[in-house]
Amino acid sequence: MALLAGRTVLLRAGVRLGAEAATRGGNGARRFASHRVLVEPDAAAGIATIKLKNPPVNSLSLEFLTELIICLEKLENDKTFRGIILTSDCPGIFSAGLDLREMCGKNPAHYAEYWRAVQEIWLKLYLSNMVLVAAINGASPAGGCLMALTCDYRVLADNPRYRIGLNETLLGIIAPFWFKDNLVNTIGHRAADRALQLGLLFPPTEALQVGMVDQVVPEDQIHSTALSVMSQWLAIPDHARQLTKSMMRKATADHLIKQREADIQNFVSFISKDSIQKSLQVYLEKLKQKKH
């Protein structure tokens, strides 16, 4: 069982926490990994590196999101850790965003369950008491970008194929208001207005210019840079940093929390429309045919 938004929910079949590996790392810290979320703890430094491993593209399926939510809950409750580095184990891809197959051809109850999990991961990451550094080592569209935007600092590997942004309009869908709020808080209103309407995916140089990421570094330096940024952030006393983070983020998170059920209903009715289903299917088909 896992706690989702204060409710205890049964994990769907297939998400078997019993299948977790729990071993001790070299420094004595407990190392745990589910199928798709690898955690590399450095207890001495108080840092855990989370590696997303849902090949081929780290799309955020319901099962993957559920594993990630559980992993974050565990880390948040473990006083050993003060910081998380969020990165990918899939070469060239940070995350392809929400799993389009969860939003196509399913029933309203499924859409509602899925959307609640999407809200939950965002709230968990955005309101985390820990320092979150995104080491973005691959393409990061839509929901992948959103995950990075929840972090306190973003380092992007310098590769023109690693584009980042909220490209929802290109799929014929709309970024929800809380995706938009998170983006506005990061790059400002004018840049967000343009980026959202055009569904812009920024290559590294432009992402840095617009403020979507804080640093662009050669690919082989991404982890060392994330570690050095982390040590700078961890030098700040936790209570002062955490209260400041909460002061900066609470209003944005409360905006969603207050409208959570209405947001789920909006999503379900929007995504169930025939025209939206058609757009998503066409987009998925294009992705599949790209290779042929």
Ligand SMILES: CCCCC/C=C\C/C=C\C=C\CC(=O)SCCNC(=O)CCNC(=O)[C@H](O)C(C)(C)COP(=O)(O)OP(=O)(O)OC[C@H]1O[C@@H](n2cnc3c(N)ncnc32)[C@H](O)[C@@H]1OP(=O)(O)O
């Ligand atoms: C008024 C009320 C409003 C309420 C709100 C309403 C709506 C909001 C709803 C939703 C918001 C959604 C946000 C999202 O995150 S949507 C997802 C957007 N993601 C993308 O556009 C990325 C698509 N993928 C890519 O561009 C490329 O795959 C990528 C650059 C990531 C990697 O390229 P690469 O060439 O390496 O790999 P591919 O060959 O393209 O893909 C391999 C394999 O994976 C499948 N796939 C890719 N992305 C997804 C995905 N997001 N979901 C599911 N599956 C994906 C792809 O089809 C290939 O499959 P196969 O051919 O091997 O079977």
